[in-house]
Amino acid sequence: MGQRKLSQIEIEQIYLQKQEGFSLGEIAEKKGLSYACVRKWWRRGKKEGINGLKERKRGRPKGGYLSHFATGVQQISLELKRVHKRWGANRVLVEMNTQPNLEGFKLPSRSCLYTYFHQRCPECLNVWTKHKEVPQPSQAKSVHEMWQLDHQEGHRLGDGSIATVCNIRDPYGAVMIASQAFEVKTEQRWRKLTWQEVRQTLRAGFAEWHTLPDIVQTDNEMGLGGNPNDPFPSWLSLYLAGLRIKHTFIRPHRPTDQPQIERNHRTLDGFTEDKHSRQNMENFKMALDRERLIYNHQFPARASDCAGLPPLQAHPALLKPLRPFEPEWESSLFDMQSVFDFLATFTFDRKVNRNGQVTLKGIHYTVGLAHKEKQIKVRLDAKTQHWIFLISNPGEPEQELRRQPLLGITFTELTGLEYPNPPQTLPPIQLTLPLAV
Numbered sequence: 562m563g564q565r566k567l568s569q570i571e572i573e574q575i576y577l578q579k580q581e582g583f584s585l586g587e588i589a590e591k592k593g594l595s596y597a598c599v600r601k602w603w604r605r606g607k608k609e610g611i612n613g614l615k616e617r618k619r620g621r622p623k624g625g626y627l628s629h630f631a632t633g634v635q636q637i638s639l640e641l642k643r644v645h646k647r648w649g650a651n652r653v654l655v656e657m658n659t660q661p662n663l664e665g666f667k668l669p670s671r672s673c674l675y676t677y678f679h680q681r682c683p684e685c686l687n688v689w690t691k692h693k694e695v696p697q698p699s700q701a702k703s704v705h706e707m708w709q710l711d712h713q714e715g716h717r718l719g720d721g722s723i724a725t726v727c728n729i730r731d732p733y734g735a736v737m738i739a740s741q742a743f744e745v746k747t748e749q750r751w752r753k754l755t756w757q758e759v760r761q762t763l764r765a766g767f768a769e770w771h772t773l774p775d776i777v778q779t780d781n782e783m784g785l786g787g788n789p790n791d792p793f794p795s796w797l798s799l800y801l802a803g804l805r806i807k808h809t810f811i812r813p814h815r816p817t818d819q820p821q822i823e824r825n826h827r828t829l830d831g832f833t834e835d836k837h838s839r840q841n842m843e844n845f846k847m848a849l850d851r852e853r854l855i856y857n858h859q860f861p862a863r864a865s866d867c868a869g870l871p872p873l874q875a876h877p878a879l880l881k882p883l884r885p886f887e888p889e890w891e892s893s894l895f896d897m898q899s900v901f902d903f904l905a906t907f908t909f910d911r912k913v914n915r916n917g918q919v920t921l922k923g924i925h926y927t928v929g930l931a932h933k934e935k936q937i938k939v940r941l942d943a944k945t946q947h948w949i950f951l952i953s954n955p956g957e958p959e960q961e962l963r964r965q966p967l968l969g970i971t972f973t974e975l976t977g978l979e980y981p982n983p984p985q986t987l988p989p990i991q992l993t994l995p996l997a998v
Contacts (some may be wrong), residue, residue, distance in 0.1 A: 567598075572614045575599055576606035589617070590883065591832040626677040631666050635677070642678050646685040649832030650674040651861050658859075671861075679689055683798060700776075704734040704876055705883035707809075708766065708787070709822035710752055712754055712880055716742070719840040723751045726849065727762040728829065731774075732821035734876040735865035737853040739766035740829060742846050753784050756796045757977065764888070772882035773894075776807045793922055800975045802903035803895045821864065829853065892981045897972055898943070904970075905943035912936055921948065924969045941967065 571592065579589050586644065589599040606614050627635045637660060641653045648656075650671040657663055669677070678686060703709040709730050716724040723746040729738040742760045745751040753758070765817070767773055779797075786918040787795035790991040798808040811818035829852060838848035859871050867875040917930040919941060928937065928950050938951045938959070946967045953959040972980045 567594075567602075569615070572602050573594070573611060575602045576611060576614060578908070579606075580602050586697070590912045603878050626673060626680055630669055633662055633667060634666055637663060637676060639676065639681055642685050642776055643682055645832070645835050647834045649831070650678065652832060654860050655855060655861075660837055663764055664675045701733040703732075704731055704879045705772050707771070707778055708738055708774045709819045709825075710759070710763070710777055711778045711819070711826070713826040714751070714869065716830075716839070716845070716970060718838065718842060722842055723749070724752050724842060724845055726826075727754060727759055728822060728825050729762060729766050730825045731879065732819070733865055734872055734879045735821070735867050736857045736872040736876070736879055737825060738770060738967050739763070740815075740849045740853050741765060742842065742849060744842055753782075756784055757802075759785065759797055760800055760977070764891075767886045767891075768888050770879070770882070771886055773804055773806060773884040773886045776809055777801055778809045778811065780816065780819075781810050781813050783932075787815075790871070791909075793909060794904065794907070796975065799900050799903070799970065803897060803900045803972075803975055804891075805896065824864070832856070847872045891976065892978055895972065895976055895978075900970065900975065901941065901943040901946055901967075904941045904967075907940070911934065911938040911939055919950070922969055926950070926965050926968075932962060937962065 573590070573884065575588055579585065583591075584850055585603060586596060587601050588594075588728060591597045592599070602614065627638070634657070634863060637657060638653055641656055642648065645652070653674060654671060710727070710730055712725055712727050714725045716726060718724060722744055724742040725745045726740060726742045728740045730736070731738055732762060732930070739762050740759075743752070743754055743758050763777070781789065783789070784796075785795060785797055787793060787798065794802070794808075801808045816823055829849065831847040831853040832855075833845065838844055857871065857873050861867075861869045862872050862875070865872075865876070873879055909921065911921075911937050913919055913928050913932045915933050916934050918925045918927050919937065919939065920926070933951065935952060941947070942948050942949055942964070945964075947964040948967060949964055950962040951959045952962055957970070
């Protein structure tokens with residue numbers, strides 16, 4: 562029969578009784594133990610003191626997380642994290658897979674790598690503030706149905722320049738559609754992006770993915786949504802209308818209505834925070850393109866049912882155009898009648914000034930001095946492209962005052978392109994899917 566396991570108190574009593582003068586044989590006989598067992602504990606206590614008698618865990622001592630991985634794996638993962646503090650474990654793993662020095666070596670899991678960072682470089686980990694309000698779910702039901710567009714401002718680069726990044730994301734497919742940085746530093750501080758710069762970013766997205774989305778969603782910033790005190794559509798809304806793209810908006814002061822693009826900002830910002838990427842505008846633009854490409858093709862995303870797969874693997878339908886687009890087709894795809902039809906859905910309230918004029922999209926229209934200081938309504942006749950100026954008195958039907966042709970809103974103003982003369986026709990498109998009858 563084997564030796565029974567001693568309690569901590571019994572082990573300490575062996576040590577203390579021997580110090581009191583009892584022999585090892587007497588202690589063994591008194592406690593019903595073997596002489597060898599008593600001698601073992603006395604020798605340890607004599608060498609290490611009473612604290613050395615405490616129970617020890619068996620087996621090899623722990624060497625820390627990643628101790629079972631090659632030294633190079635540990636060193637390179639730690640170097641990458643320290644250089645790119647805002648890279649998460651997934652992004653570090655993607656980069657480690659490209660390192661020739663690690664070819665053939667086993668790499669740790671994401672959770673193991675995160676714990677290793679927490680142990681070895683906790684100063685590199687950021688704690689992010691969580692939204693208190695649960696964001697509303699996306700309305701999109703398929704890829705390219707909706708693109709979310711937003712700006713991230715205040716990127717200060719190493720050469721002293723300041724950049725604003727315009728990002729576009731497909732919330733259903735979880736891909737970064739486009740990301741372009743613009744120099745915004747002025748003599749005093751920095752400026753807002755122009756709507757033409759937003760149009761440029763959209764065009765880059767249209768061209769890269771060879772498609773137009775059904776909807777573009779933005780916040781209510783003036784450069785995107787127009788004057789909040791005037792329902793007249795913004796230039797961006799009119800441009801999108803010409804391409805038959807619906808422009809929708811989140812609720813005022815509710816960025817959580819489009820959490821995907823907000824998270825997109827944070828992810829891309831973290832991937833490009835190193836000094837080399839932020840050295841100057843050229844490096845910053847190259848870093849944005851590189852990281853967006855890596856994210857779409859290689860990054861193990863957990864958004865939008867990606868389940869750890871890169872977005873393009875989880876949603877291959879992203880590579881199939883919803884509404885085919887090529888840059889040279891834009892002049893033919895853009896339809897001014899769609900712009901007029903869109904404008905015709907609005908009624909604008911205007912007050913005639915003392916000169917008998919009202920202003921629509923920066924253009925002054927004369928109504929007549931007889932109506933100065935009066936409140937009137939303005940609508941567009943989409944067929945004739947004429948503004949209709951109306952006045953109504955309480956209890957009376959509306960009375961048309963006059964009509965004037967629409968000015969200022971032209972093909973060239975909206976697209977920045979020369980109007981094709983004669984109008985171009987689209988080349989035949991080879992469709993890979995059967996057409997519905």
